[in-house]
Amino acid sequence: xxxxxxxxxxxxxxxxxxxxxxxxxxxxxxxxxxxxxxxxxxxxxxxxxxxxxxxxxxxxxxxxxxxxxxxxxxxxxxxxxxxxxxxxxxxxxxxxxxxxxxxxxxxxxxxxxxxxxxxxxxxxxxxxxxxxxxxxxxxxxxxxxxxxxxxxxxxxxxxxxxxxxxxxxxxxxxxxxxxxxxxxxxxxxxxxxxxxxxxxxxxxxxxxxxxxxxxxxxxxxxxxxxxxxxxxxxxxxxxxxxxxxxxxxxxxxxxxxxxxxxxxxxxxxxxxxxxxxxxxxxxxxxxxxxxxxxxxxxxxxxxxxxxxxxxxxxxxxxxxxxxxxxxxxxxxxxxxxxxxxxxxxxxxxxxxxxxxxxxxxxxxxxxxxxxxxxxxxxxxxxxxxxxxxxxxxxxxxxxxxxxxxxxxxxxxxxxxxxxxxxxxxxxxxxxxxxxxxxxxxxxxxxxxxxxxxxxxxxxxxxxxxxxxxxxxxxxxxxxxxx
Numbered sequence: 001x002x003x004x005x006x007x008x009x010x011x012x013x014x015x016x017x018x019x020x021x022x023x024x025x026x027x028x029x030x031x032x033x034x035x036x037x038x039x040x041x042x043x044x045x046x047x048x049x050x051x052x053x054x055x056x057x058x059x060x061x062x063x064x065x066x067x068x069x070x071x072x073x074x075x076x077x078x079x080x081x082x083x084x085x086x087x088x089x090x091x092x093x094x095x096x097x098x099x100x101x102x103x104x105x106x107x108x109x110x111x112x113x114x115x116x117x118x119x120x121x122x123x124x125x126x127x128x129x130x131x132x133x134x135x136x137x138x139x140x141x142x143x144x145x146x147x148x149x150x151x152x153x154x155x156x157x158x159x160x161x162x163x164x165x166x167x168x169x170x171x172x173x174x175x176x177x178x179x180x181x182x183x184x185x186x187x188x189x190x191x192x193x194x195x196x197x198x199x200x201x202x203x204x205x206x207x208x209x210x211x212x213x214x215x216x217x218x219x220x221x222x223x224x225x226x227x228x229x230x231x232x233x234x235x236x237x238x239x240x241x242x243x244x245x246x247x248x249x250x251x252x253x254x255x256x257x258x259x260x261x262x263x264x265x266x267x268x269x270x271x272x273x274x275x276x277x278x279x280x281x282x283x284x285x286x287x288x289x290x291x292x293x294x295x296x297x298x299x300x301x302x303x304x305x306x307x308x309x310x311x312x313x314x315x316x317x318x319x320x321x322x323x324x325x326x327x328x329x330x331x332x333x334x335x336x337x338x339x340x341x342x343x344x345x346x347x348x349x350x351x352x353x354x355x356x357x358x359x360x361x362x363x364x365x366x367x368x369x370x371x372x373x374x375x376x377x378x379x380x381x382x383x384x385x386x387x388x389x390x391x392x393x394x395x396x397x398x399x400x401x402x403x404x405x406x407x408x409x410x411x412x413x414x415x416x417x418x419x420x421x422x423x424x425x426x427x428x429x430x431x432x433x434x435x436x437x438x439x440x441x442x443x444x445x446x447x448x449x450x451x452x453x454x455x456x457x458x459x460x461x462x463x464x465x466x467x468x469x470x471x472x473x474x475x476x477x478x479x480x481x482x
Contacts, residue, residue, distance in 0.1 A: 019174045021167050022433025027417050031427035040425040042457065044445040047222075047389045049295030053450040057294055057355050059086065059348045060337040066090035067101050067333060083347040093333060101329045107322040109136025109303070110329070113336040117303055120339035125268035133306045133314060135321060136332045140252050140288035140302035145172050147248060147284050147304065150317050151213050152178035158205050160198065160215040160245070164392065164434035164442070166222045181205040181212055184437055187394065190383050191226035193217065195235050202243060214246035215239070220253040220263065220387025223434050223444040225367070227261040227386040233269040241281040249285040252302075253388040255292030258364040261386050267307065283307045289334040291389065293359040301331030301338070366447040366454050367391070373458040377465050385447065392431070394442050401472035413441040419468060424460040 009017075023046055031041045043051060050056065063086050066072055070090070078087060094100060096112035108114065114131040122128040137143040148159065149172075158179035161169045165182075173180045183201040185191040198215075205212050217236060219228045228236075240247045249266040257263050267285055270278060289301035306314055341356075342349040367385040374382035374393040382393035397405075397412050405415035413430035420443075421427055431442025449457055 015175050015177050019171045020433075021171045023167055023429055025429075025433060026414060027421060027427055027429060030418060030421055034421065034425070041421075042424075042426045042449060044449065044457075045427045045429045047291065047446055047448065048297050049389075049448050050297065052446070052448045053453075054295050054359070054448065055355075056296070057352065057359075059083075059342055059352045060294065060296070060334065062086045062348075063089050063093070063337060064330065064333060067093055067097075070094055070100060085342060085346040085348050089337075093336070097329065097333075101333070103329070104326040105329055105332065107324070107326055108132075108134070108318060109327055109332050110336075113332050114303075116336045116340045117305070121265075121267060121305060125265045125271055127267065127271045129267075129305050129307060133309065135304050135306075135317070136327050136335055137302045137304065137321075138300040138324075138327050138331060139290060139297075140250070140286040140304075141168050142300075142327070143284075143286045143302055143304035144168055144248070144250070146317060146320060147214075147246075148172045148178070149176050150313065150320065151246065152176040155179065156209065156211055158210040158212045159248075160201060160205075160212060162193070162217060162221070164223055164431065164436055165216070166218060166250070167433055169216055170435065179205070179210050181210065182435065185221070185224060185226070187383065187437075187440075190386070191221055191224035193228060193232050193236070195239060198239055212243070212245060214248055216248045216250065217266075218250040218253075219266070220256060222250075222253065222388050223390045223392040223429075223442075224383070225258075225385035225388045225390055225392065226383070227257065227259075227263060229261065230264050230269060233264060233266055234273065236266070237270055237273055237277050237281050241277045247281060247283045249283060251285055252288040252291045254287065255360065256363065256389055257360075257387045258367045259384065259386045263387065267305070270307070279308065282309055284309075287335075289331065289338045292338070293356040294334070294338055296334050299331045299334040300328060301334035303335055362451045363389070363447060366449075366451055369454050369458065370445070370447055373461065377462060378469050380465070389446050389448055390444050391447060392434075392442055392444050394431075394440055397441060398469065398472040401468070404472065411441075413443055416441070416468070417443055420461075420464055423464045423467070426457065426460060426464075 028045055035041050062082055067090055072078055097110055114134045117134050118128050118131050155177055158181040159173055160181045160183055163182040163184050170180050181201055183198050186194055202212055254263045266283060270281055270283055284304055284306050286304045289299060290297040342352045370391045371382045371385055374380045379396040380393050382391055385391055402412050405412040408415055411432050413432050417428050417430045428443045428445045436442055
């Protein structure tokens with residue numbers, strides 16, 4: 001007779017069972033199964049640029065190749081194989097990374113790379129932070145989890161999170177035993193942030209006995225693509241300071257800007273605020289090498305800068321970071337290369353500028369192509385993607401489709417995305433994975449497939465959607481941009 005397992009589903013942590021991460025949920029698992037069966041899948045469920053064919057920026061990969069194989073620096077032909085600034089940067093990193101890429105660093109990250117980050121923050125915000133307040137991490141997600149783990153003491157603590165949200169936040173808050181306090185973005189106003197809505201969410205949570213400790217905002221938004229204005233950010237600073245909330249600024253898409261609204265760092269806005277806001281607002285800003293024109297998701301490079309934090313809290317976070325010994329050094333270098341790229345006059349600069357501009361310009365075109373296509377489809381409305389890497393259309397489904405979803409015991413948007421996958425091979429994420437206003441349904445798709453492949457993807461979407469609406473009794477017609 002087989003002995004009962006010591007660890008069973010019934011005996012694992014309830015927080016683990018409560019935690020959900022729908023980016024790689026039911027639709028993704030169905031897509032993986034489809035791949036295993038030899039069928040085509042186009043993975044638009046996750047912002048993973050290189051998986052969909054994006055070409056790496058040459059400068060970073062050249063520097064990393066020399067760091068991976070430093071003996072190449074002694075090769076007699078090295079100056080013919082590599083630009084001079086690539087060689088110089090590799091030598092600088094090797095001189096400042098004791099033991100090279102194969103050795104542990106400080107648990108906060110290499111001091112030289114943290115100085116590069118501090119210089120970058122000065123460039124974009126006008127103030128140089130102490131390197132002791134900068135922690136490099138295995139992707140920005142690790143920084144977020146580190147902050148939430150420190151902030152949440154138990155089920156009585158909550159964190160304000162925008163809805164729709166990136167599921168990292170709901171998953172991590174559940175894992176650490178806290179409460180997600182939702183505040184809804186205004187879809188009809190291009191997913192705008194609204195202070196009265198924040199006040200409503202805060203009061204409602206407090207009425208339930210929840211101690212709200214922090215506020216998350218994602219700028220540009222994921223999945224919405226919306227960019228916050230300077231007045232938005234000023235309002236957030238005042239709201240957080242007045243209510244003693246830690247501001248958590250998720251700014252990983254700051255280079256992915258496609259329209260006239262610029263990205264404005266929260267750190268810059270806070271630095272220009274009057275007292276008492278400038279000195280009393282606790283702000284944690286995270287960034288990543290996984291997005292922008294770099295898309296180096298697999299290198300897992302991210303960082304957080306903590307401003308106006310109690311030094312004792314920073315020390316405790318350092319202690320927790322030390323449990324992992326160190327962030328991976330390749331990811332640290334990826335961050336260094338992102339924040340300190342080639343400059344005018346450097347040998348690599350012309351090629352770097354050409355590659356980076358071409359990538360961002362292409363993403364702008366893809367964002368417009370996809371949102372226009374969705375807005376031409378019956379029962380679909382998609383706000384403009386001002387930034388980030390996604391489109392997040394709202395779908396109005398016929399009553400027969402709602403009934404079919406109910407019969408299949410699936411949420412309507414999950415039902416739609418499963419049929420989309422089965423018919424086209426396109427793997428998206430249902431809006432329920434990001435949370436959404438009750439009675440509305442969405443899905444998220446990346447804008448990352450190569451530009452040459454976007455027309456085919458649009459054709460698949462349109463054909464599938466038209467057939468789906470005919471099957472379930474749609475009435476025809478879509479919303480034109482004009």
